[in-house]
Amino acid sequence: FPLHWDAGTQCVTKGDHRKPKPGELAYNKGDILTIVDRSTVLSWSYRQHNTTGEEGLINSSNVRERQALRVHPSLSLMPWFHGKISGPEAVCKMQPAEDGLFLVRESIRHPGDYVLCVSVSGEVIHYRVIYQDNKLTIDKTQYFYNLIDMIEFYSKNKGSIATTLLKPKQKHGMKSAEVELSKTGWLLDITKLQLGENIGEGEFGAVYKGEYMGQKVAVKTIKCDVTAQAFLQETTVMTKLQHKNLVRLLGVIPQKGLHIVTELMTKGNLVNFLRTRGRSLVQFHTLQRQTYRRKYVCEGMEYLENKKLVHRDLAARNVLISDDNMAKVSDFGLTRVDFKVSDNAKLPVKWTAPEALKKEKFSTKSDVWSYGVLLWEIFSYGRQPYPKMSLSEVKERVEGGYRMEAPVDCPPSVYSLMRICWEIEPRRRPTFHKLREKLEQEMGSQNPVLRSKHGDGINRSAVPQKSEDGGQR
Structure with a gap:
């Protein structure tokens, strides 16, 4: 049994196993499984089927580890x-x-x-x-x-x-994305995908709710072949990422343009989530959840920081909320392994650090600047940053030292975090690791309710059980 396969490792099955013995897991060739635990017998491990959710034993010789795709310009649709x-x-x-x-x-x-x-x-x-x-x-x-x-x-x-x-007849030096996706276990079957309602339109394509082999999914569809090729970069980056606070890629279908299939985040993006609730619906436990959301995003970004990846488009619109109120960072369309690019025209000016706008210098520290703006969005309940200012005004005034004022009722400790994220010198901004430590210290000093070990930070015995949608849980 491969000793480096820890719990959480994703694997692809090499063949069918349709008549399992008691305790074993049934699967078809090409299914994706996740290691839950090792068996006492070294050649066996306890796994969960990524689609059906069923768990059981499987012989480890019948699977191969799901590999990340290499980011390389030769990879072509x-x-x-x-x-x-x-x-x-x-x-x-x-x-x-x-x-x-x-x-x-x-x-x-x-x-x-x-x-x-x-x-x-x-x-x-x-x-x-x-x-x-x-x-x-x-x-x-x-x-x-x-x-x-x-x-x-x-x-x-x-x-x-x-x-x-x-x-x-392949162009010299080019590699087929479809072949590489299949080899590494990320190629999905379009005949098993059912598209549902449209849940979003973007500059490059539409996003749909869908179902893949019984699992609810979100599907980004990109029709233009040149754009689809560009979005292959996003897909390649996502194959490297496995973290509870990053939206999980399930696989890719390079047919009818490009379909990028991810887990479905049922409550949509954070900016709309905040705007539809607003201050009038804020209760004690909702404010506490804001603290946990900040921490969730920070943990996801710390993971990217450790991977030496720069997101370049961190904003509330690119943070999605799951059914259980978990916040996850999404939309890796601008993510790059390298730190210098030339597509400045596409950059989200109000969220981008001055050195990135002026000199195209992107780093984890420019992501930290964006995180400060995201904090401002959270505590202003989804307002557009730099209200009533044009993009050219924002560039000019921020470079001249202007910083947004604290949102109404924003705790001073949170505003001080925003301000250190907006230091003009990137080296003076904290890392995401330091930011997470500061958030944990802040949480530790708050009401004991917040120190509960429950998933969203709410002590169920101390707080009335209302969901954020206003219904009883």
Whole structure:
């Protein structure tokens, strides 16, 4: 039994086990299991099925550890896309000829269009792919949102082309994201995914409630193939992260664009959660929960800090609330392993540290600045930071030393935390580790109710049992 597989390790099954003996766990090939405990027999361990929630024994030789994907620019959702090459170049790349071999290139003759090159009977046929009304078509009968959809369709249907697409001719140096996702255990089956109601629209796509093999999930869908490729970065980062205060990635489906499947956080994002409740609904235990929410977010960010990852978009809108009121950091779309980028135009100005806006210097300390702004959001019940100030005003005034005043009724100790997060010199800001220690000291000095060991910090015998939605629990 691999001694480094501790409780919490995720594993992928190598085959089916549909007729378990008493105490054993049933599973199918490709299922994801989590180690709960080791058995006294070293080759066995006690595991929980990530989808069904059932627990039981499984022989450890029947599983492999679920691996993180490597962050690498060669990982591509479209390894068959060769960019701007000529027809003769495409023909050369597709030697030796093989029926069903294909690639896609940009059209040189018709800028904005593409060309699907397919090998049939020793020849290469070039099909012009017309970009029209934000859709792609070869024959003006079948239309596609993106190249990924088009290749998926013609891999299953001959349609109006000479043969179905059987084998992609990969661009030199590119790796298929689908193959790598499958190898590492992160590829999900689209036929087992059911999409439900739309719960959010963003600049890049929509988010839906859904169900995957009986488990409630959230699904981010990205139609544009270029954007989907960019979001593969987010997915790759998320495969490395396992923490109770970070939204958990369940897997990825690189079909019909890109589907990123995560655990469902039923109460939505923190900013909307705060705005819909507001001051009028605040009771003693709600204020206490604010302290725990600050700590949850801080613990999630401390984990990223230890992994040397910079989030770059920490804000209340990117903190999600679970059914049991746990706060988890989400939306790793801007997360980077490197600390310097050039997509400044996309940065959330009101949450971004001055050195990051001015010199593109991102670090854990710039995330700490954002955490200070998030604290302000929490204690102002979801108000927009720097009220009534334009983005250019915010940049100019913050650099000149301006800092937001404390929200109404904000405890002085909390405001002092905000202020140290907003030190102009990054080195003078605390680490998330130090921030967590300060929060724990603060919690320790507060009412004994807060020191209860219950999951959300509420002493059930001391506080009336009302949920934050106003109903009895």
